[in-house]
Amino acid sequence: MKLPEEPGDFNPTAAGEYWINKRKIDHTDNTIRSNQKDLDPFLMWCNEHDINRVGDLTEWKIEQYEDYAHARDDWSAITIKNKLQTLKQFLRFLGEKGAFDGYLHPAVTVPDLDRSQEVNTEKWDKTDALPQIRFMRNSPKWYGTFEHAVTEIAWFTGRRVQAIAGLDLSDYTRDPDEEDPADGPYLDFKHRADEGTGLKNKLDSEDPVEISDDVADVLDHYIARERNDKRDENGREPLLTTRQGRASIGKIRGAIYLATQPCIRIACPHGENAKKCEYRKRDHASKCPSSRSPHRIRTGSIQWQLDQGIAPEDVSDRVDASVDTIRRHYDVPDDREKMENRRRKYTGVLEDSIDEADESTEQTQSEQGDDDSDASSDPSTTL
Template structure:
């Protein structure tokens, strides 16, 4: 990109792209994707209002954009906050480069939301998740498939898809050595930026995470059944693979969209014929009204772990999120049962929660009705801003 002699002469769109490119050096792909998505409306607004130089931005133009953001009916409070926070960071960067006479970012007023507005209510709820996981475990057709294993590991650990994609086969330990302080199976999440797999919070994200024996059984079945014996471009052996090598974020995302569709277990809640529905194909699975993204898996998992009595501090370590975030967005007990559940603890409790689910699904009928097209899909990476991707995987935690 050719830089203007005066930073103020930067076209807003070009300036936005320059800022995004600079951030790729020390920020994760997920953060960059979010930054780009949050900044795009402002750049489009500048084009619509014929603002051709960032040097022409002023406190008044910023206030006009804020009014526009708050007036959008399709943006909730959290969305407005995220987009204005990103704009503030962008303008601070431009100010440091001398694009303005002074700084403009203090003019951005980021809304201060109360806790009720910030609580994340969009999630794969345990009332849907636990019967679905039980079904896949019991189904000869689904158990040990890539779709099953990545979904179960994502649910049981609460980790981001980026972290799942970066796991190596050696990061999975079924039976710890005698001198290992661990007393059961676990997954060891590691930040390997120089080898192409990063964790969101870098070294702070590194942690071994306990999984149950039942989740380890799913992983073992996947490894024996569907895992491709492939190495990635750095010579490492990924845990989750495709025929080409390491399962990408997009591939894992697509598999999770498929595995969370309720019609693999019950009749379609939208009245569609499962055998003919185009949403059963991976390329269209994200458009199914009942499928869930990896982020919704993560939010549902966090709430589920809290409801089972695991403390916010322990959940923080398991899912790689700060205690403040856990408490602010998820730890919202709303009845006496949840208050009592908080006194209970840990991995066995999580597993019992799955095993104790009563599900009246007729397995044989569901398998018979299951659409064959959802199991075999090309191993092509697909990009999706819902952030992450790949084929047959194994469960953890």
């Protein structure tokens, strides 16, 4: 990118591109995508208001943009906060480069939300998740498939999709040896940025995460019967593979969108014919109103783990999120059952929660219906 003679002459869009490129040096891909998504509306607003130089930005123009943000019906309070926080970072960067006469970022007023506004409610709730997982464990067609293995890992560990994609076969331990302090199966998440599988918080994200024997059984089945024996471009043996090598984040997302569709287990809640519905195909699965993204599995898993009595400090280690984030966004008990559950403890409890899921929620289809709607029988869903 050719830099202008003076930083204030930067076009806002070009300045945004320059800032994003600078941040790529020491920030993860997910953070960069979030920054870009949060900054884009401001850059579009500048274009629509004929602001062609960042040096022409003023406190009053920032005030006008804030009014625009707060007036949007499609932006929640937390969305507005995130976008204005990103704008503040962007303007601080430009100020440090001398784009303004002084600094402009203090003019951005980031909303101070109360806890109820910041709680993350976008999740795959356990009332949907647990019956779905139990169904896959009991389904000959789904058990141990790529979709099933990915969903079990995502739900039981609560880890981000990029961390799941970065797992190697050697990161899975079924039977720890005598020198291993673990007493059961686990997945060891490692930061390997130089080989294309970095973790969000780098070395701070590294941790072995205990899984149950039932989750391990699923992984054993997947490895023995479904996993492609492939290496990635760095010669590593990925745990999750396709015919080409390591399963990409996109492949894992598609698998999760398919596995969370309720119509693999019950009649379509939207009245569609599962045999004809285009959303049953991997490339369109995310369009299903009832499918859930990896992020929603993560948020649902965190709340589930807290509800089962695991302390926020322990959940923090398992899912790679700060205790403050856990307490602020997820640790919100709202009835006596949750309060009592907080006294219970750990991995066995998580597995018991799946086994004890209310049978009444499992309205399984007939064998014929299962054959008709099973995503794994559709060639277009093969990973």
